Amino acid sequence: MRHLRFPVAATRAGMVAEQVVRVFWPFWTVVFLILAPLMMGWQDLVPLELFWGGAVVSVIAFLATLGWGIRRFRMPTRSEALERVDAAMPGRPIAAIADRQAIGSGDAASEAVWQAHMARMAERTKQARPIEPDLRISDRDPYGLRFVALLFFVAALMFGSLFRVTSVGEIVAGSEQTLATGPVWEGWVEPPAYTGKPSIYLNDVPAGPLRVPEGSQITLRLYGEVGALTVAETVSGRVGEVGSASDAQQEFDVMQSGTLTISGGTDTTWEVTAIDDTAPSVELTGPIEADAMGEMSQPFTAYDDYGVEFGTATITLDLAQVDRRHGLTIDPDPIAPLVLDLPMPFTGDRSDFDEFLIDNLSKHPLANMPVTLQFEVIDAAEQTGMTPAEPMILPGRRFFQPFAKAVIEQRRDLMWSKANAGRVNQILRAVSHRPEGLFSNETTYLRLRTIIRRLDNFKEVGLTDEVQDEVVEALWELAIQLEDGRLADARERLRRAQERLAEAMRDGASDEEIAELMQELREATDDYLRMLAEEAEPNDGTDQADSGQQGQQMGMDELQALMDRIEELMQEGRMAEAQELMEQLNQMMENMRVTQGEGGDGPPSPGEQSMQDLADTLREQEELSDDSFSDLQDQFNPGQQDQQGQQGQQPGQPGQQGQEPGQQPGQQGNEGSNPSQGGQQGRGQGVGEDSQSGEQRGDGAGGEGDQRSLAERQQALREELQRQRDGLPNLGGESGETARQSLERAEGAMEGAEDALREGDLAEAIDRQAEAMDALRNGMRELGQAMAENQNAEPGQGSEQGEASGSPVPGQRDPLGREMGNTGQLGTDQELLGNGDINRRAEELLDEIRRRSAEQRRPEIERDYLRRLLDQF
Template sequence: MDEIALRRRLSWLLKLAELALVWERLWRQAWPLASLLVLFVAIALLDILPAGPAWLHALFLFCWVLSLVWAVRRLAFLRWPEPAAIRRRLETGSGLAHRPLGMLADRLGAGRDDPVAQTLWQMQRQRCQEQLQRLKLPRPAPGLAALDPIGLRFAPWLLLAIGLAGGWQDLPARLHRAIEPRLGALMGPPALLQVWITPPSYTGLAPIMLPVPPTGTPIAIPQGSGIMAELQGGYGQARLRIDSQTQLFTRQDPESQKFEGQITQGSELAIRQGPLTVARWPIAIIIDHPPNIAFAQPPDADADGRLRLDLAYQDDYGIVKAWAQIRRIDTPDAPPFHLPLTLGQGKEGRQAAWYDLTSYPWAGLPVTIEPVAEDGAGQKGQGESAAITLPERLFHHPVAAAIIHQRHLLVVDPGQSAAVADALADIAAQPQAFGGNFGVFLALVSAPARLRQEISPEGIPSVLDMLWQAALQIEDGGRPAAQKALDEAIRALEQALDGKASEGEIEERINQLQMAIGQYLQTLNPSGSPETSPQDESFNSITGEDLLNAMLRLRDLSQIGAREAARELLQQLQQTL
């Protein structure tokens, strides 16, 4: 190998030897620091510090911190290797004696003019170059075995392997418990700590008193629950911490502090006082989801023009209010009509009910019906809307039908109020066509007068109601009032059974329903026969005796507290009627 190639190889080997020497010096100084860090993580994973006495936990942390400071200070003595040390490391790593690298760098001092001296000098350099041919890459050798002959440096790594096998899934929590000792146990617990969780009233759940000391079991807390904590005794300002958010207690007197607030999220609840953690509980927030409501069957109508809505509903704690949002298809920007819905008790269920909207101005018009439910937290849930032509009543009396037709024209286009007024005036001019009914005559005279006075849009509904009542008076006489009283009596009894009404209130509602049924049957059968009118097809399958038995059964069910069965019987009776 020529001298240039030898020098290149020598330069490369010296750099590698320098790196090896740096690594050896660094590891000899840093291995205590690495062992201390691994030891702490291993002990934290084993979770043995919180299980022992608090004073021993604190003492371990104190000694560990002192040892860590000592190990870090060792790094201050680390020095970069000198060139002579690098050459010597390469020579010893290659097994060369007599320091050939150093001799190769030497120069001839005396005898430069002496041929014999020159010959001997060249022979010596040749011998050094031959030795350098055997140079090889040195392996790093920190020499820790001499510093630690019994192998204590491997113990932390063995403990780490054992800890990872059983505690790696809970690493953050275990590290937190290992870092923070229970100093409160050293200074003594506070005189008294009470923490109450009050779920929202609509959940129907009882208040929860948190255990002190905590058991470690996660506490299930409904979202939006109130919290009240009172701390007596101890030292320093008390604080309540939920995850990373901290709030201060309010001092009541020199010995007690109090906190009141609300919990909406979080996974850990802690009470701290000064530098101490008085108590810490893992918590699990129960999310309150919006209610669900939907049509179990599409809306339909019966022969009398009543709308049937069959709904399925569900909520975490129960629905407090529900309504059907009705919109006209031809005028979607018009304000919607909200039809209150009656739903049963419980978190979920299915409820079918009949609604008489024949008197509503939109009867006979295409609409969309969207069910909406609201829970105790004010959250709303909407179901998929359904399109239907809102059922309307058919009037057989020609005058009544003519009045309803004009009413319908006024609903569809209020701009036709003048033409409608003229048509109503023509009807009023022939009182013999509607039997000379004075109330009908007054309605037919008043409505055109109001329409011709450029009535405002807010006044149109009153005219529409006036026309509806006039048409009913011509068509049915006293039956509409009896029908309305019956519907109101059924709805009042439904609300009593679904709510928290007393037995006396339910008994009164049953009596009102029985009277309303009697009055309604009287309008259908003025002769007073015990059988229902054969001309009314809606009553051709039930007799007065059947109705009496049904009312007696309803009364018995309410008296024994079987409200759900009473409500089902009431639904059957309503469908029959």
Template sequence: MLARAVQRARGSLLWERLWPALAALATALGLFLAMSWAGLWLALPPLGRVIGLVVFVAVFVVAAIPILRLRVPSDREGLRRLDAGSGAMHRPATSIADEISANRNDPVAQALWQAHIERALLAANKLKAGWPQPKLSLRDPMALRALVVLLVAATFISAGSERWKRVTAAFDWKGVVAPANFRIDAWVTPPNYTGRPPVMLPGVRPGETTTVDLSGAPISVPAGSQLVVRSTGKVSFDIERAGGIEDVPLDPKTALPAGTEERRFVIKTDGKVTLRGAASTDPVWSFAAIPDRAPTVELIKDPERQARGALRLDYKMEDDYGIVEGKAIFALKQDKSATAGKSVADSKRRPLFDAPQFPLTLPQARTRSGAAQTTQDLTENPWAGSTVTVTLTVRDEGGNVGESQPRELTLPQRIFVKPLARALVEQRRILALDANEKPLVLTALDALAIAPERFTPEAGVYLGLRSIFFDLRNAKTDDSLRDVVARLWQMALQIEDGNVSQAEQALRQAQDALREALERGASDEELKKLMDNLRAAMDKFLQALAEEMRKNPQAQQRPLDRNTQMLSQRDLKSMLDRMEQMARQGNRDAAKQLLDQLQQMMENLQMARPGADQDQGDQDMNSALDELSDMIRKQQQLRDKTFKEGQDQRRQQRGQRGQQGNQQMGDLKQDQQALKDRLNKLLEQLRQRGMGQQQGEKGQGQKGEGQQGEGQEQGDQDGMGQLGDAGEAMGEAEGSLGDGNADGAVDSQGRALEAMRKGAQGLAQQMQQGQGQAGPGPNGQPGRGRQRAEQNTDPLGRPLRGRDYGDDTTVKVPGEIDAQRARRILEELRKRFGEGFRPQLELDYIERLLKDF
């Protein structure tokens, strides 16, 4: 009981000592807050803030002295507090705590001590510690503490949302204390292939309050960009990352300046980076990664076969940053049975050559969006003539690959007129696509050597066939079989063309070598050497072509098509000189375009072939179509005149004007009769050429053509039938004009026009199907209809419109003056872009102009 009373007494004494010290410290703190919230620090200069803060620190130290001197009351002080608080005499609390000091063995002393204790215990219930009495009024007689409380409450309300800002302003000593010499910079570097500029981020500077608004939108950067954080000076910081942001180890070979630290990160997906420890407020950078889309490519029209057998692909491509490579990949078309399961023969097929593939021409070095075309000669490839599927693939610099939908086609093959050459090429393709067909090819080659005095009169050809036969029979490896395939092709070319094929092959090799050098940026010396090789190959080709023309004099006598463009040696020399000049001036893209144009011109070059009679028939058909086009035009003019005359008749009254109208009707009748006679004469000429006859009247040789022959016959009969209907309508119009019935004549003339247009369309389709698109003519050469279709002209020889590359079929290559002017403009734009005094709006515009260069 005494111990508990002592503890209460000691607690009262401790509070009486502690509370005045706490009140003094709280008063000093309240005064500091009140002055801060009142705006004292905002009004003072930096030096005044330092002095004021020193004063308040002194006040805090003085107020804290009582706390520092505070000691805990002892038990004896607690007993004294109990004695004073109980109001009893003779110190009862102290008496209870007393102990006998002597005569412990004296019974009389012990009895007296025991009586003393019992009497003290009787007074213990009256022991009281009393409530603590700090007596602050004695220490603060003017109640300044209450004034400080009022000031704190008033300034707290008046400061509002700036409370923390006004308090921290006391520690803003800019201009008084020199900041530490350090800085932290951060920026994002996008991948080089994107062509985007670096993005600068808010960094950290000494004495600056760095804040980044996290509620705003994240910074959009391309995926794969690098975040670089570089510090200079003595500063310690840490970087926290979240999301798809990964560390990038620094290259040990990278030399950094002394006192510089650098950290790198790669931004793969959305993420966030926090910089800690370098500033009062930790900056946070949020990123939204823009993924690199795969490029797209697609054919914009069906693959076309050019006049000389080259394959032309027209396509368009698109990518977000730019395409750097494109290829056309071919694969052998699978049979329908392959879907259910390959047969045993298909599973054992062993081709000797891989499927062909070739690079695609890009509209420019780094194509983002555009259309282009590639012409590639695959007639020498062993796969020529096979049914394949073509898939276009493109790749951007980021490694993304895009593919087009597979398109089925038959690879163009060279058309051989001579039967022996055609047979050798067929056996070549069979052996190249399946080495297991070697016995079949051996049998065919042996059969081709039967009766050489009748079928193979040339001794060199016969010996060559036998040599190939024995080489094939003795071939044991795939390399030996490939040599036989190459010899079959060379033999077929020698039989068909003689020296022209070798010169043509050398020319194509020279063109391919020059194109490859332009693409990889070869030196001027190498380009000059390749240009000399191209000139020499061109001269040999033209000489071989002239020799072939001399062997076929009939080809020189036939008339030329009015749409034919003449190409002289001077024109070729001028193009080659211009190409070399462009390459030397650095305009290699234009030089490559001019080389493509030259190759296309050589592909479309008309060569002398044994099928001169067929070409003459094409010329006659073209003349008939031209004449029919002229009649359609004149019939339209005659109909317009008739309609106008009918209007005049209705407006004018009868009389003298009626007599003039009858005379005008007579003139129109004569013109209509002349057109009808001209049409009848044209129909007779077409019938003499075999047009309009039944299939059986054309000979038994066409019975095996199937649907192609039926389609040709149907188009033939439709064209001739429509022209016959046109003649009947002209006769009706002639009768109506004789009767003075202008309205009836206009209706009949309209029917005649419609019938002639349909007849011309039917004849043109018959010419294209029978002599062009459906295959070669009787002598194996493509007809004029096919040539016109490939030259982008309609059956009447007029240029087609609506192409993706322009309004005509030509490719304009910039000349020397255009190239120099473009170079000067680019130099001036770069000069102005480097002048920092220009307005930012003008600099942004110039940057957009230079973006693709």
């Protein structure tokens, strides 16, 4: 069948390839192993005896593997290929169509069935496809010798030359034939390793111009009768100790441009050009910068044609520019120049790079002194490049506390010259004569007295280098303690506590270890904040972080809530979230600002006053929403609410939380009914009368004090919000406009809640009140953003951000489990959760709402409200 010709022919070709690979793999492995050393020129390097031994072994291996392959090779037949194609198809249709009917040949029905079967098999043969050959021979070569030989051959192709194989014929022909055909030579040019240039095989380079890097090594080997070949060159610049021009092996370096000639038979001459290695260069790309702690940063750029190896920065005292007063009037002791290693790129190209020299030299004798700064870089050829000496004042730590500055000045004088020891001793004695007001604690005073006694001990014999270094270090520590007080020790303790807690997060500590580490962090934070507050002075930012975040204040309750949340996340195994909050805590501590008093330094700005008024309105709206929910429960579970109200008022207690002076105890009827609070702490609006609000709602009659209906209270809040909206400061920008729109929506939602309360639809009123609270929070958030933008646009006008835009504590939730917003207050002023775990109590309340919403015996309107409450929050 014609449609089987191609699949069978292709399969047969594949079977031939299988045979060739399986029986001849030892042959081409031996061929590769023979060619690789010949292409690398090993035959020219090894002794003649070893070459002949290797040649004999190679010939034997070549013939043996070739004969083994020929003997085992068997040409596949067409029938074998046809059988392989047939075996790959289901039912072997090719063999089936060659069968003959053995039973029922005379029966017409049987023959019809047989013909249908034949037709089906014939149709199936059209699906025949060529069979891929199996070229795997890992079972025959378990050690991978073929790959080793292939690797050698590929390496010879890359680093050798096929022309070197021809030298075998010359060796085999013998010395007589070599002399008859003429002498031969070989040559190589090896550029310096640091250039990264490849080697050059001179035999492959035609005569003419040849450019090589300066310092390249030329190696020549001459074969044949001595004197038959000679070498003449002018590139090395050698004067003495020059060997014979006919030496069999010659080596020299290219130090200058010139010619290289190999004479004998046919002369070959190269005009060699030595590529100069240019010296590296370095430049300062900007002025030196330093922070208050003395860390300096000097940008620079360096470049070289092949790459800079390393560099140094030399700082030398500029004695002519020193203000020779006080302890600097005498000649200084020898101060060696300070040499710093320049930073180099760890990876990448060093031929052209930009870097920064960063260091803190505050404790060095040259700190805050006139110096000259000079950079120097060196390349692999030991060539140098340097910058001009740049005069400057070497940055050092700045001290602001007067007594600390005085101690640092005496330390400088003592490092300037040991002869200043007596003068330094006298000044320190004068300072310690009346220490009142100079020392924050006894420790610093005792340190100073110890330094003075140490100087007294060497007053007669003079200071040694060791004692000078000891006293200088003691003066530095004293100045640091005077500058930072105990704040530095507390900061270090806080840092260690944070590091230990971070390590526990990475290693997965137990609950007991987490509790212990969190307690350590709390104690360290308390100590740090207490010492920071003790050293803070009004209108003095010396010990305050200059982070540009004025107006942000943080209370201990916020810090404690954040640390409680971190501990809770760690105990739950949510280490990634705990790590994020830990980073926020670190940032907060770095940007900590301690203020004295509660009211700030002056009256609040218009923006701050607006934020405070809106916060009061939001709190009152939340109280009103809570009271509305209490009344909604009273309509369906009056007995339960009365019981809870009785539990909220114990006998003998004339007042409750939130009771105004002069308010009667009976006015606290149903305070305990709100599932989201444990007691109300009113702000002049009694909530106990809400039990009568259903009677008052229709007529709007009020009682004594503030006995108003819910609708009247909602109306009063709406009118107050309208007054506050009219009195907002004129803040431009998108945030200011959004804030006004949000407050307008809040006013509309309050109006809708007021109408619903007058109609007695408590569920609708609570929904509208929730919308009003959301709009109020959004308006406060946008108002805070607008004030922040106004502050950034006009920094001289002061901050209007105030406490109302303070950052929320991450992870804090309200009693219903809701995340705290960016601005505004959540809930009321009352102590809703007591002193327990806030987050745990919030989760319990949320679970209680879920449980009540699932109780089938509760009225459908209440369950519907609870479900909507869960959906919203």
